[in-house]
Amino acid sequence: MSHIVFCVKNQLDTEGLGFIPWPGALGKKVFDNIGKEAWQSWLAHQTMLINENRLSPLDPKHRAYLEAEMEKYLFGDGAIYFLSSRFNFAACFKPETSIGRILIILHQPPSRNSR
Secondary structure, three states, rough: OOEEEOOOOOOOOEEEOOOOOOOOOHHHHHHOOOEEHHHHHHHHHHHHHHHHHHOOOHHHHHHHHHHHHHHHHHHHOEEEEEEEOOOOEEEEEEEEEEEEOOEEEEEEEEEEEEE
């Protein structure tokens, strides 16, 4: 039976995982705070890390690296990242900053009219 969690990665109430995906305290933290969609996103990112860095899940050093990357990816710095292919920009929303809420545009191409 599934359970509902507030996903800290996606910042919404969603269906949680049906199992604890990692051993130890981090696995319990993921189970309690990450939804299925965010977990699938992590698995895709993990696959990319394994392929690009030629990691072996059997190597203890590589597993430790993946665990650290998983924690950064899922729980990171509290930022929520947006990518928009329709409007061709990326932005980062940081809900907790010293000046309150802030939206930072990381990249926006010049408009066609600015020649």
